[in-house]
Amino acid sequence: MIRTLVVDDDLQVADVHRGFVDRLAGFAVVGEAHTGAQALTMVERLHPDLVVLDLYLPDIHGLEVLRRLHDLPARRPDVVVVTAARDVESLRAAMQGGVVHYLVKPFTFRAFEEKLQSYAEVRSRLVRVAVADQDEVDRAFSRLHAGPSGVELPKGVSAETLRLVVEVLGGGDGDVSALDVARRAGVSRVTARRYLELLAQGGRVEVLLKYGVPGRPEHRYRLLGS
Secondary structure, three states, rough: OOEEEEEOOOOHHHHHHHHHHHOOOOEEEEEEOOOOHHEEEEEEEOOOOEEEEOOOOOOOOOOHHHHHHHOOOOOOOOEEEOOOOOHHHHHHHHHHOOOOOOOOOOOHHHHHHHHHHHHHHHHHHHEEEOOOOOOHHHHHHHHOOOHHHHHHOOOOOEEEHHHHHHHHHHHHOOOOEHHHHHHHOOOHHHHHHHHHHHHHHOEEEEEEEEEEEOOOOEEEEEOOOO
């Protein structure tokens, strides 16, 4: 059983997330916190395996809670961030903090279920092995970073980086270049282009050709539906 602590300042939202967790086989809610201080106290007292963490808390920002969890002397819990924060800096900081998943509010139970089930599968797989070889590592990361409906992303593609590129596209004004995306996302131009092409193949991004320097068209990208 994966013992889960739900953290959200909104009591109604926390109750919804508790209900989501309770609907999942193999998960059990062991506590509910509504401030960062409560969350840290309950983690030390209850020793949950997983924390479902909102970022906008009234006393301590969720990213600071995440940092303090890393400083705990005992085994720290895994963290799934659930937040309305869509800015790239929050996403990047959460990634650097080692979160398992990052869910942007509002989201459906199906999206929540997919993320937590992929986490549960990887956790179970790692418990069964004493030492992981490269194949086992690849399988674990592939499942953890699976795309929608459990479809595994191509090898070497990170769901977090893909989400970061989508956030950059969604926050832009009109179409952008691969260089624009690379600068805003903090990745190389080659990496940005790879993820943009993947999104284009999946029908999420429209590719435009714009002519500036004679004979040298520039590829521009626009997130569909934005």
